[in-house]
Structure formats: structure tokens, C-alpha cells
Amino acid sequence: MERGRSALGPALELVHTGRAPTRAVLTAELGVTRATAGVVAAELETLGLIRVDSRPTAAAGAQGRPSHRLAIDPDGPVALAAQVHADGFRAALVGLGGRTVATAPGAMSVPADPVHVLTAVVEAGAELLRRTGRRCLGAGLAVPSAVAEPEGAALNPLHVAWPAGAPVREIFAERVREAGVLGPAGTPVTAFTGNDINLAALAEHRHGAGRGSRDLLCVATGHRGVGGALVLDGRLHSGSSGLALEVGHLTVNPEGRPCYCGSRGCLDVEADPLAFLTAAGRDAGPEVSLLRQAADLLRTEYGDPAVRAATGQLIDRLGLGLAGLVNILNPDRIILGGLHRELLAADPDRLRAVVADRSLWGRSGGVPILPCTLDHNSLVGAAELAWQPVLDDPLGALAGQREKRA
Amino acid sequence: MERGRSALGPALELVHTGRAPTRAVLTAELGVTRATAGVVAAELETLGLIRVDSRPTAAAGAQGRPSHRLAIDPDGPVALAAQVHADGFRAALVGLGGRTVATAPGAMSVPADPVHVLTAVVEAGAELLRRTGRRCLGAGLAVPSAVAEPEGAALNPLHVAWPAGAPVREIFAERVREAGVLGPAGTPVTAFTGNDINLAALAEHRHGAGRGSRDLLCVATGHRGVGGALVLDGRLHSGSSGLALEVGHLTVNPEGRPCYCGSRGCLDVEADPLAFLTAAGRDAGPEVSLLRQAADLLRTEYGDPAVRAATGQLIDRLGLGLAGLVNILNPDRIILGGLHRELLAADPDRLRAVVADRSLWGRSGGVPILPCTLDHNSLVGAAELAWQPVLDDPLGALAGQREKRA
DNA sequence: CGTATTTTGTTCAGGCTCGGCACAAAGCCA
DNA sequence: TGGCTTTGTGCCGAGCCTGAACAAAATACG
Structure with a gap:
């Protein structure tokens, strides 16, 4: 040895x-x-x-x-990163340091079952590997759903119209085996799977706006609903069964509309893209994702009084939710993604004021609130999952089989 | 060496x-x-x-x-543990293993400033040390207030009528120095301070109902209000500035009464001892603490329909709050203290049903909910703070000065 | 312009801790 | 009484790190 x-x-x-x-x-x-x-x-x-x-x-x-x-080393090994979202999928090769080496987007017909979609995205990744001739050390997948541990089942993959409880990690691993993505030992690489917002938070912590934070809270909207993630001491905290930071059902408006969870005025229905479009008096079109529609509306028509009023209202709701999380988690930094990032950009002072005002102690309410900075941060985060074994034991991971115990 | x-x-x-x-x-x-x-x-x-x-x-x-x-070793060194609460104070010597070797309670005239109270409790502890002749390796103090890090200031010590922001850690350390509580190096022992519910959770994790848990959530009432604590991987998670798990302002009743925090229907005013007495139609007497009054009422008059109804109502409110925390933290175990422990004992099935019903995924709602098992767990937890350096580096802590870096 | 100073990097010897192995001890089982 | 199994100890060697001496490459200064 x-x-x-x-x-x-x-x-x-x-x-x-x-x-x-x-x-x-x-x-x-x-x-x-x-x-x-x-x-x-x-x-x-x-x-x-x-x-x-x-x-x-x-x-x-x-x-x-x-x-x-x-x-x-820019020519070093890569991880195969994959992401599935409401509008399609994307495969990429990501090196250490979070650098994306190659990427390949793909479209998806909407009622697509997980096996087909994951076959396509893994095949796209394998093609990238063949084209670039890179060594691959692991594979990671980001899905827009809570992922239950330890089985790796997607509990609510609604945006992609998958059945609830689909065993995505197993399917992904199977497709990776099938596609012949081999590691240094000549065996198929390990396949990891996680929730997209969790992985985005991990990526931002290592390479983006979360660098140096010890208690990082990340909140973001996707297509529908609100998700959260927490990175403690550099490790993702996803709870005992992967279901932590399901923040969508914090009450942010006691007089708000009823939520499917049984309560009313939940963050999920008061501060997501659909809520924004509704508050601005617009109808949601079917052509692109709600997130895209809402973000475009906010950016291009902020002059419109209805849009401006809707923005203020959503900022207040979001701020209330963040304050609730601050009281529970006391993070040292908050990062916002999706529509929340746009809301922050539109009126940062208002959001910070609401959070500070509704947190119990001024000091914890003074937490910095920043926008996401990385492109495709869920992809980079998926690669981080794959890199973790290498970071924990470079020799073991590269030797493939000959291990050493610390 | x-x-x-x-x-x-x-x-x-x-x-x-x-x-x-x-x-x-x-x-x-x-x-x-x-x-x-x-x-x-x-x-x-x-x-x-x-x-x-x-x-x-x-x-x-x-x-x-x-x-x-x-x-x-039953004759081994001890830690000086101190606790201040609504009804008085208590000093104790606690050995490794969480065994209380000696204890001394004390009363307190209500408008007592922190310096006087802490002088009394440290003096009681020093007296125990003199009487028993034990070696002392550290000192810990539990206070009924959020403790801001890193300064160690008590932000809301309302139950003991101290000024908000009192620098309790500093005062406690000063009293320990003054009382001549010396460690093996001949210098005053290090003095630690923490919130009482946090310390109770730590004690339960190491020696009580929380043994073996990796994500332990503890929720309890004191005299007034509701507090929480989280122990992750055996370490207390108190957030970036000590203010985590301020769970009192989760909304558990959208139609509830206004709270001083600006919202309405907060856990703090819907599930604490005063809320219970009010819901049962009783007036609070001034003689003993509200917790005592509420617990006595629940235990002795559960046959009374009004008491029974109040119990059910508080269980529902508490369950809603716990479900909210479960969605955010996804703990693998929940421990209840104070009045919440009594509520659990009164109707465990109802509480578990509410939590399971209002958690997002049945599986995370199936988390075990258990009562506290240790007597004076805040005192034992205060000692745990003092033991931590010994557990981290026994040689260094006992040598007192000659250190080694791992 | 030459020398001192500062910071970075390398080589080598020695030491501390742990793993592996052999062996001993102390109880059941037949 | 002689295995068998589990627990505890002594010894040696391997691995990894510290410390010190030395070397290298720049700036600072008279």
C-alpha cells in the first residue's frame, strides 16, 4: 500500500x-x-x-x-450530475471545485415515467463521458421532490408527474449500471440522489453565496410550492429520514386561503409563483413553467401597480415565513432562490425589515439575506454528493477497492 | 509528557x-x-x-x-451544577455518568438581582464541595432564558425578574472565581452557562429518554411559555448565536388570541400552563408557580369535564406545534417536559394522532414521543457542559495546563 | 549593489499511536 | 479432562506526524 x-x-x-x-x-x-x-x-x-x-x-x-x-486539476476526474425539473432534464459533467465541464439539456414529454426520463438523462451523461473521455468517479441526481431516506424514494414528485413514492435512487443507480458508467475499480460508480433545493444549498455552501457559513438556511421556490434546506458545519442536514426543511406549511397569513394540508395561509400557497401571478391578477398560461412566468412578470412589469402590490404582499408573507425559520434555526446566513430571489432583488430592504421585525431578538433577525449566485446549482450539488466519498478518503475512492480506515 | x-x-x-x-x-x-x-x-x-x-x-x-x-469511578471528580428557576435556585455536585452526588436547594425573594442569586447558588455549591472534599473540574449554570452567544447574555429572564440582557455567564464565572472553586491546575474552573431546556435536552440525550437518538427534539413548558431544544449527533444545536429553537411563536391556532409578538394563536400563549388554567376556567393563584398549579390540576381533577376539555384542547394545539417542528426538523425522537409531559401522559394517543395527522408524510409523523425521565435534568445538563472539555480531551483537562492537540 | 530579512518549500530523523499477532486467562460444554 | 469460545495483555512493526536543519526565492535596506 x-x-x-x-x-x-x-x-x-x-x-x-x-x-x-x-x-x-x-x-x-x-x-x-x-x-x-x-x-x-x-x-x-x-x-x-x-x-x-x-x-x-x-x-x-x-x-x-x-x-x-x-x-x-482541470483535466481531473469528473462526476456525472443529472437533474430533472418541470421543463425537462439536464445532464452535466462536473469536476472538483464545482466547475461544469460539459452539459447537455433535454426536453421531456410531460407524462413521462421515471424510468424513461432517467434512462434519457443518464444516457446523455454517458454520451458526454464518451465524448470528453473523462474519468468518472460518481453520479448524483437532483429531483424536485422530497427524498425519503434511507430508501431514496421520491415522495411528491408532482412537477414531473411521477408516481408518489417512486424509488428514484434505485432506478437511477440501475440506469447508471446499465449505461456502463464505470469507476476506477472497473465497477459501476455509486449513484446518489437528493432533493434539488437541498443540493442547491450544498452547492451554494461550497462554491457560492454560502461559502464560510456554519448555519446556512436556503429557501427557494420551484415551479410550485416552497422548499428549504439547511447546511450545518458543511454537511447537509436532511433530518432523520430525509424529510427536514419541509417549510411550505408554516403559517404566514392566519386569514389566508385554506391549504391542502388542512391549515390555512401556508407559505406554500401564499408565496409561490402561482400565488404571485394570482395576486397580480394574471392568469397562468400553460406554455412555460409558472416560475418562469412569475419571474418574467416581476422583472418586466414592476412598474405596474398591481405587480408592485403583489410583490410587496409576497415579500411580507415570505418574510414572515423566514422569521419563523429564523426563530427555530437561528442561521447565520439565508440564501434565496427561484422567485424568492427575484422578490429579494425587487425590494431587499422591505424583506430584511420584515424578517428583523418578526424575529424574536433583533440580533438573530439581522441575519444576512442573499441571492443564489451559481448557475445550475442543483446540478453542482448533485455532483457534490458524488464527490463526498472522494473528499472523505481520496485514496480509497481512487483505488476503488483497497481501503484504509482512518 | x-x-x-x-x-x-x-x-x-x-x-x-x-x-x-x-x-x-x-x-x-x-x-x-x-x-x-x-x-x-x-x-x-x-x-x-x-x-x-x-x-x-x-x-x-x-x-x-x-x-x-x-x-x-463513584469517588471521581465532580462538576458544580447550578440552576435558577421561578421558585428559587439549586446547586448540586454531579459526577460523570450523570450521577448527582450532592444537592442543595435554596429559596429566593422574587425581585432578586442576578449577582445576589448567583452568589448564593455558587456559595451553596462551594459549601457542598467543602463538605464532600471532592475534586471539581468545571461549573455549569442553567437559566430560564435564551442565552445569546458568544457573550452569554440572558435575553429574556422574565421568570426570575432579571434585567433583559444580563451578562449571566460573566457574572457566574466571576462568582465561581470569587468563591475559590479551583480546578486541577490550581486556577478557577471554567464556568459555562446555558438555557435550561437546552440543558435538559442534553441531559436526556446522554442519560435519559434520548439515549441513542441522533436527531432529538425536546419541547417543554416552564413557568410561562414554551421552549425547545435540539440535539444533533450528540451535540446541542443552539444556532449561530444561541437563539435556535425559540419555538413559542409557531402559529397553532389561526383564530387564536393575539400574541405579544404581533401574530396570533402562537404556541407560547396557546399551550403553556397559564393557557391551560384559563382553558379550564380556573384562576391562577399567586402562591406557587403556574406550572405546579397546572400540573396539579391536570393530575388531580382530570375527571372534571372542564379540565378534560382543556386538556384535549391543549393537546391539539401542542400537536400542531410539534407537527410544524417535525416538518422542519424531522427528528427521530421527541421528548416532552413540564406541562407537556403531563399532557402526553393524560392522552398519549390523541397527541400522537394529531402529530401524525398534521405532519406532511406519515412516516415522519410516526416519530416516537416520550416523556422526560430524569430528575433535575437541567442540572445534569449544566454539568454536561462542564464535562465536555473532559470528554474531548481527558488528559488535557486533568493536567490543567499541559495540552496536546489531536 | 550586496547583504539581511522574510516567507516558502524540502529532507531527514525521531516519536507517538495503533494494528496485527501470539499467547495467556477464565469460563462453558462434552 | 480436554476442547471451544470469549476476554485480556505483551510485543513488534508500520504509518503518520512533528521538529529541526537546510535550501530557495523574493523584498527591504544601507
Whole structure:
């Protein structure tokens, strides 16, 4: 067995998340000696995961010997990332560092059963792998539904018209096997599956607006309804059976309309794209997704008094929901996606004021509220699932079979 | 430096929480060899923390060589635990394993400022230390208020009539210094402070009804209002600034009475002891705490139709609140304290049915709901805070100054 | 312009901890 | 009494890391 270092995983994670640009910072962040950091970096380079600049780079106005930059190897291995959403699907190859290497969108006829859709998206991914000739170390899938653990069943994949309880992880894994997507050991790569908003939050935490946060709350709308996610200490918190952060049924309007959950005035029916269109007095057309329609309306017709009033109303409802979550979770940062991101952009002060006003203690209400920054963050997050074993034990993941226990 | 083993902390934690009754199980739980487990146990014994039975104990009907039992040394060091509540205060010495070695209650004239109360309770604890001659390794304080991190300020210590924002951790630490409570290094022991329900949850997780849970939710009433706590992977989750699980303002009755928070029908005013007395048509007397009055009424007059009706109503409200928390946190167990514990005892099926019915997915609604089992669990939890450094690094904590970094 | 200083990176020796193995101990079972 | 099974201990070697000495590459300064 080659000599493997137990600090290998943490070191790779630091480079992966862009927190270790040089060996000197790596030394500090890992809390080890320069000697160790040097060996670790060399090891990661021989594994083909990172690259050490051959030419030194001097920091501006800094004394001392200039350092060599560390970066994820742009020609390194990739993860196969897949996403299914209301308008179709998308496959991509994502490298370490969250860089999308190749991508392929696809359309979908609406009553499409999960096996067909996942076959198509995995096939698109496999085609990308063939075209680029990249090594693949894992596969991840993002679905617009709560995913029950540990089985990986999609409980409410309504936007994609799948049957409730569809065993998506199993289907996805089966399609990956079938498509012959092999890892270094010559066996099919492991296939992971998660909720799209959860994965978006994970991606934003590692590579986007959530970098450095310890208690990150992410709230977003998709096509219909409202979803949430929580990243604690760098790990997704999805609860004991994957069903945490189902935030859609917080009461945000005691006099609001009845919800299918039995209560009334739930966030799900008071702050989603359909609620916005209704509040603005528009009819929803069938051609594109409700999210697209709502976002377009908000961006192009904000001058219209009805649109402006609807925006204010939804901001107030959303703010109430966020304040409720702040009282329960006390995050250090909030990231908004989908229509909520547009609402934030339209009137950030109003949203922040509502949250601060309705949180119990001013201090926790002063939490920063930011928009998502990554494109296709659910795809990047799906890749993060696949990268996790590599980050936990680079040697084991690349050797494929010969393992070591920390 | 003596030879210190990095597995020392995990091993002590296993014995502390009663999950390692013998060296054989310790071996399995730590995932090390018998050789290592043996050395670790010997080391912990020479440190005076645990005791290894000299006589072997045969498990009933088991083959093979009988094992020697491991147990926390009953004469080992203690932590000074202190609690302040609506009716007075209490000091105690708590050993590893959550065993209360000595305790001393105290009364309090109601408008008592924090310095006086904490001086009294620390003095009572110091007296216990003098009487018993125990070594003390740390001090912990439980207060009926949210405690803001990192300063340790009590934000709403209403039940004890303290000023909002009182720097209780600082005051407590100062009193501990003043009382001359010294640790092994000859310096004053570290003083920790936390919210009482948080600490109760921590204690129940380590020694009570929460043992073995990975996502533990605890909800309880004190004198007034409703509090919550969350223990994730064995660590208290109190949010980025200590203000998580302020669950009192979940809406549980859209037609309910207005709350001081600006909303209406909040859990805080719909499911606390005063709400129960009011719903049962009783007037609150001033002599004892509202919790006591409500619990007595529920236990002694459950035959009274008004009391029974009030019980049902509060169970429904509480169930709605718990369902909301289940949708957000997806815990694997719920523990109830205070009046909520009595409500659960009165009609467990009704409460479980409401939670299951109003959680989004039947499976997460099927979470077990259990009553608290420990006496004075906030005190035991306060001691847990003080034990944490010892569990993290037994050698460092006992040496007092000579440290090692894992 | 040459030397001192600062920071980065490498090589080597030594030490600490743990795993693996052999062996011993202490009870059931036949 | 002689296996069998489980528990506990002693010893050696492997792996990983620290510390120190050395080397390299830039800036600072007289």
C-alpha cells in the first residue's frame, strides 16, 4: 500500500472549496507543519486531483519567497450530475471545485415515467463521458421532490408527474449500471440522489453565496410550492429520514386561503409563483413553467401597480415565513432562490425589515439575506454528493477497492 | 509528557453515557483492537475517572471468559451544577455518568438581582464541595432564558425578574472565581452557562429518554411559555448565536388570541400552563408557580369535564406545534417536559394522532414521543457542559495546563 | 549593489499511536 | 479432562506526524 496520509481528505476539501490557494495557507488551515502540507499536496497531485503551479506567484506587496498556487486539476476526474425539473432534464459533467465541464439539456414529454426520463438523462451523461473521455468517479441526481431516506424514494414528485413514492435512487443507480458508467475499480460508480433545493444549498455552501457559513438556511421556490434546506458545519442536514426543511406549511397569513394540508395561509400557497401571478391578477398560461412566468412578470412589469402590490404582499408573507425559520434555526446566513430571489432583488430592504421585525431578538433577525449566485446549482450539488466519498478518503475512492480506515 | 491516547475521549464518553459496560464492548464501539481498548481503559483508570472491576462478571448464559465491568469511578471528580428557576435556585455536585452526588436547594425573594442569586447558588455549591472534599473540574449554570452567544447574555429572564440582557455567564464565572472553586491546575474552573431546556435536552440525550437518538427534539413548558431544544449527533444545536429553537411563536391556532409578538394563536400563549388554567376556567393563584398549579390540576381533577376539555384542547394545539417542528426538523425522537409531559401522559394517543395527522408524510409523523425521565435534568445538563472539555480531551483537562492537540 | 530579512518549500530523523499477532486467562460444554 | 469460545495483555512493526536543519526565492535596506 502506498503511504496515504489521513490529512489527505481535509486538504482536498480545502482546495475543492477554494480555501487553500497555496501550500502555505493549506499548512495554516490544516494546522499541520509545512512538511506535512507539502507531502499531502504532492500526494494529491500524483493522484491527479490537484495541480501545483510550476511557476511561483508573488502576492502583491508581500515579502518573502512567493508561493506556488494550488488548484483543482482541470483535466481531473469528473462526476456525472443529472437533474430533472418541470421543463425537462439536464445532464452535466462536473469536476472538483464545482466547475461544469460539459452539459447537455433535454426536453421531456410531460407524462413521462421515471424510468424513461432517467434512462434519457443518464444516457446523455454517458454520451458526454464518451465524448470528453473523462474519468468518472460518481453520479448524483437532483429531483424536485422530497427524498425519503434511507430508501431514496421520491415522495411528491408532482412537477414531473411521477408516481408518489417512486424509488428514484434505485432506478437511477440501475440506469447508471446499465449505461456502463464505470469507476476506477472497473465497477459501476455509486449513484446518489437528493432533493434539488437541498443540493442547491450544498452547492451554494461550497462554491457560492454560502461559502464560510456554519448555519446556512436556503429557501427557494420551484415551479410550485416552497422548499428549504439547511447546511450545518458543511454537511447537509436532511433530518432523520430525509424529510427536514419541509417549510411550505408554516403559517404566514392566519386569514389566508385554506391549504391542502388542512391549515390555512401556508407559505406554500401564499408565496409561490402561482400565488404571485394570482395576486397580480394574471392568469397562468400553460406554455412555460409558472416560475418562469412569475419571474418574467416581476422583472418586466414592476412598474405596474398591481405587480408592485403583489410583490410587496409576497415579500411580507415570505418574510414572515423566514422569521419563523429564523426563530427555530437561528442561521447565520439565508440564501434565496427561484422567485424568492427575484422578490429579494425587487425590494431587499422591505424583506430584511420584515424578517428583523418578526424575529424574536433583533440580533438573530439581522441575519444576512442573499441571492443564489451559481448557475445550475442543483446540478453542482448533485455532483457534490458524488464527490463526498472522494473528499472523505481520496485514496480509497481512487483505488476503488483497497481501503484504509482512518 | 505521559503517553496519551487519542481514543481516550471517545472511550470516556462511551462509559459516561453507559454504552461501554465492559472492555469488550468498548473495543467494538471504538472500532479498535482489544489491545488498544485495554490500554485506554487502564489509562482512564489511572486518571481516576473510571473503575475496572477486579472480579469478572459473567453475562447470563454466555460462553467464554467473563468480562470485567467498566464504570465511572463513584469517588471521581465532580462538576458544580447550578440552576435558577421561578421558585428559587439549586446547586448540586454531579459526577460523570450523570450521577448527582450532592444537592442543595435554596429559596429566593422574587425581585432578586442576578449577582445576589448567583452568589448564593455558587456559595451553596462551594459549601457542598467543602463538605464532600471532592475534586471539581468545571461549573455549569442553567437559566430560564435564551442565552445569546458568544457573550452569554440572558435575553429574556422574565421568570426570575432579571434585567433583559444580563451578562449571566460573566457574572457566574466571576462568582465561581470569587468563591475559590479551583480546578486541577490550581486556577478557577471554567464556568459555562446555558438555557435550561437546552440543558435538559442534553441531559436526556446522554442519560435519559434520548439515549441513542441522533436527531432529538425536546419541547417543554416552564413557568410561562414554551421552549425547545435540539440535539444533533450528540451535540446541542443552539444556532449561530444561541437563539435556535425559540419555538413559542409557531402559529397553532389561526383564530387564536393575539400574541405579544404581533401574530396570533402562537404556541407560547396557546399551550403553556397559564393557557391551560384559563382553558379550564380556573384562576391562577399567586402562591406557587403556574406550572405546579397546572400540573396539579391536570393530575388531580382530570375527571372534571372542564379540565378534560382543556386538556384535549391543549393537546391539539401542542400537536400542531410539534407537527410544524417535525416538518422542519424531522427528528427521530421527541421528548416532552413540564406541562407537556403531563399532557402526553393524560392522552398519549390523541397527541400522537394529531402529530401524525398534521405532519406532511406519515412516516415522519410516526416519530416516537416520550416523556422526560430524569430528575433535575437541567442540572445534569449544566454539568454536561462542564464535562465536555473532559470528554474531548481527558488528559488535557486533568493536567490543567499541559495540552496536546489531536 | 550586496547583504539581511522574510516567507516558502524540502529532507531527514525521531516519536507517538495503533494494528496485527501470539499467547495467556477464565469460563462453558462434552 | 480436554476442547471451544470469549476476554485480556505483551510485543513488534508500520504509518503518520512533528521538529529541526537546510535550501530557495523574493523584498527591504544601507
